[in-house]
Amino acid sequence: MSKRVRVRFAPSPTGGLHLGGVRTVLYNYLFARRHNGDFILRIEDTDQGRYVPGAEEYIMDSLAWAGLEPDESPAQPGSFGPYRQSERKPIYAQYAHRLIESGHAYYAFDTPEELEAMREKFKTPGNPSPQYNHALRKKMRNSLTLDPKETERLLADATPYVVRIKLEPAQEVGFTDMIRGEVTFNTSGVDDKVLLKADGMPTYHLAVVVDDFLMEISHAFRGEEWLPSAPVHILLWRWLFGEDKMPEWAHLPLILKPDGNGKLSKRDGDRLGFPVFAMNWTDPRTGDTATGFRETGFLPEAFLNLLALLGWNDGTAQEIFSLDELVERFSMDRVHKGGAKFDFEKAKWFNHEWIKRQPATAYSDKVLPLFNAKGIDIPAADLVRPALPAEPLLYIPAIPMDPTLNPQGPDLEFTPPAILPSRFERVLDLVKDRCHLLPDFVAQAGFFFQTPASIDLDAIRPKWNAAKNLFFVELLRAWQLREDWDSHSLESGFKEMAAAAAIKPGELLQPLRIMLVGGKYGPGVFDIAALLGKEETIRRVRHVLGLLE
RNA sequence: GCCGCGUUGGUCAAUCGGUUAAGACGCCUCCCUUUCACGGAGGAAUGAGGGGUUCGAUUCCCCUACGCGGUACCA
Numbered sequence: 001m002s003k004r005v006r007v008r009f010a011p012s013p014t015g016g017l018h019l020g021g022v023r024t025v026l027y028n029y030l031f032a033r034r035h036n037g038d039f040i041l042r043i044e045d046t047d048q049g050r051y052v053p054g055a056e057e058y059i060m061d062s063l064a065w066a067g068l069e070p071d072e073s074p075a076q077p078g079s080f081g082p083y084r085q086s087e088r089k090p091i092y093a094q095y096a097h098r099l100i101e102s103g104h105a106y107y108a109f110d111t112p113e114e115l116e117a118m119r120e121k122f123k124t125p126g127n128p129s130p131q132y133n134h135a136l137r138k139k140m141r142n143s144l145t146l147d148p149k150e151t152e153r154l155l156a157d158a159t160p161y162v163v164r165i166k167l168e169p170a171q172e173v174g175f176t177d178m179i180r181g182e183v184t185f186n187t188s189g190v191d192d193k194v195l196l197k198a199d200g201m202p203t204y205h206l207a208v209v210v211d212d213f214l215m216e217i218s219h220a221f222r223g224e225e226w227l228p229s230a231p232v233h234i235l236l237w238r239w240l241f242g243e244d245k246m247p248e249w250a251h252l253p254l255i256l257k258p259d260g261n262g263k264l265s266k267r268d269g270d271r272l273g274f275p276v277f278a279m280n281w282t283d284p285r286t287g288d289t290a291t292g293f294r295e296t297g298f299l300p301e302a303f304l305n306l307l308a309l310l311g312w313n314d315g316t317a318q319e320i321f322s323l324d325e326l327v328e329r330f331s332m333d334r335v336h337k338g339g340a341k342f343d344f345e346k347a348k349w350f351n352h353e354w355i356k357r358q359p360a361t362a363y364s365d366k367v368l369p370l371f372n373a374k375g376i377d378i379p380a381a382d383l384v385r386p387a388l389p390a391e392p393l394l395y396i397p398a399i400p401m402d403p404t405l406n407p408q409g410p411d412l413e414f415t416p417p418a419i420l421p422s423r424f425e426r427v428l429d430l431v432k433d434r435c436h437l438l439p440d441f442v443a444q445a446g447f448f449f450q451t452p453a454s455i456d457l458d459a460i461r462p463k464w465n466a467a468k469n470l471f472f473v474e475l476l477r478a479w480q481l482r483e484d485w486d487s488h489s490l491e492s493g494f495k496e497m498a499a500a501a502a503i504k505p506g507e508l509l510q511p512l513r514i515m516l517v518g519g520k521y522g523p524g525v526f527d528i529a530a531l532l533g534k535e536e537t538i539r540r541v542r543h544v545l546g547l548l549e
Numbered sequence: 550g551c552c553g554c555g556u557u558g559g560u561c562a563a564u565c566g567g568u569u570a571a572g573a574c575g576c577c578u579c580c581c582u583u584u585c586a587c588g589g590a591g592g593a594a595u596g597a598g599g600g601g602u603u604c605g606a607u608u609c610c611c612c613u614a615c616g617c618g619g620u621a622c623c624a
Contacts, residue, residue, distance in 0.1 A: 047622095112621095126550050131620065180555095189552040189553080224617085262618095337556095342561095
């Protein structure tokens with residue numbers, strides 16, 4: 001039996017969570033769910049200089065919004081805590097010292113200034129960035145070059161030191177990446193990475209290995225930028241815990257900027273006018289705010305869907321996937337090797353699809369505040385959902401039941417809608433085909449809840465005449481007497497009257513639309529009239545008729 | 550510089566040696582609609598270059614080019 005699947009997302013709390021980060025979370029989450037494993041959030045805050053207050057909360061909130069909540073996290077500890085590396089500080093030193101004892105690491109006393117001087121001194125056009133490696137370490141102040149007594153003395157005097165990994169040159173180190181297959185490196189190309197910093201904190205290199213071991217991580221997924229330092233991690237695993245216990249690795253491709261090349265950054269979003277963070281993020285140091293996908297009007301379902309497809313597909317032509325479907329279909333070996341450029345137009349298409357495919361009852365709570373923010377109040381009565389009939393006898397399958405075709409009888413699995421939409425939601429359902437982002441609803445449906453601020457009279461006037469005026473006057477009279485007020489009968493009544501007046505319906509439809517909506521847009525006029533209600537429809541027509549006088 | 554990773558239309562991409570090289574976004578044309586959309590039909594547009602291997606390469610190998618990443622007491 002193979003070990004339990006445990007994966008982790010391990011961000012540094014240094015800023016907002018951007019697209020690439022959320023996608024890494026998503027792939028972790030999908031993999032964990034797919035294999036009935038655990039998804040862990042571990043905060044890698046070992047660099048105290050880069051710590052940004054609020055970033056950790058922001059990350060948690062973003063995951064909650066996206067619906068990718070971890071099973072274990074600082075906020076919800078499991079039995080592998082603590083989940084913040086700063087709180088695990090005492091753990092790491094012993095592993096560093098264990099490496100020193102086994103000859104795989106050493107003390108280095110070089111000050112940052114000395115390091116800088118070294119780089120300057122050995123820099124050549126052919127080697128612009130000299131590394132602290134097997135050759136150079138012989139020229140530096142460390143426990144390999146110093147007399148053992150001197151090392152002891154420095155240690156006893158509490159001289160600041162770091163612990164560096166000791167890499168033997170010309171060793172081939174390889175591993176199997178779940179996405180890339182066999183990857184090999186030569187140790188000659190990598191430097192003697194610092195494992196333990198002068199402040200006693202581990203660097204990423206030591207911390208990931210130790211924590212992945214201690215937290216029993218089975219699969220480690222991270223960005224492609226980590227590939228070059230993978231050999232260090234492999235070696236650390238080999239020396240500390242044994243490669244047989246090492247997680248399987250997958251290095252995820254980068255998400256690239258839409259124009260040119262290179263990693264997508266916040267700057268690109270500002271420049272090109274689209275979000276790159278999950279939610280709005282304000283940097284407490286600079287006060288800069290970056291807009292988020294949530295605030296731009298993305299549904300979390302759509303956000304996840306588009307992210308999943310940015311670097312992965314299931315091999316079919318299907319593009320719209322729910323989270324559950326993704327869990328079912330996801331596999332790491334179908335993740336691409338190459339980076340993908342982010343395309344905001346396609347991102348909006350995904351959102352549009354999710355808006356169209358779901359009933360408004362699924363997201364009306366996210367849309368309502370947008371109306372309020374624009375000063376449009378929705379009457380409480382319009383937010384009330386009608387009660388479902390106690391006996392769902394009305395739900396008859398639309399397909400005719402033919403016992404010869406279906407001897408089992410009608411599909412008994414048929415489920416009636418769990419809730420009935422409020423008037424507000426019926427309005428949203430009526431206009432959702434033309435909404436790509438949530439705020440579009442306000443522009444498309446605002447007129448249902450407030451009298452049009454401006455009325456495009458110029459679109460009516462040129463073709464306006466006494467006959468049309470008379471038609472509308474009579475239309476109002478007929479409407480006053482109407483009992484029913486549904487779209488269909490409204491339309492047939494209207495057309496009969498138009499025929500009687502010998503005016504083409506099309507000549508009258510446009511003016512009617514403008515009277516009700518204010519402009520040339522929106523769904524079918526009679527659908528609008530039906531939802532607007534008798535009283536309000538009549539009021540608006542009468543009002544515009546007055547303006548046309 | 551060195552090391553590593555990558556490269557199918559403008560973009561996301563399918564193909565696991567043999568296809569007229571899917572599909573989607575965007576763009577264009579037409580239809581539907583006397584609004585804006587949705588929807589439907591159609592169109593333009595792709596294997597970086599060069600060598601191999603093979604009866605046959607987008608697919609396998611090598612080289613080149615280009616791009617990206619790394620080369621920190623940052624992650």
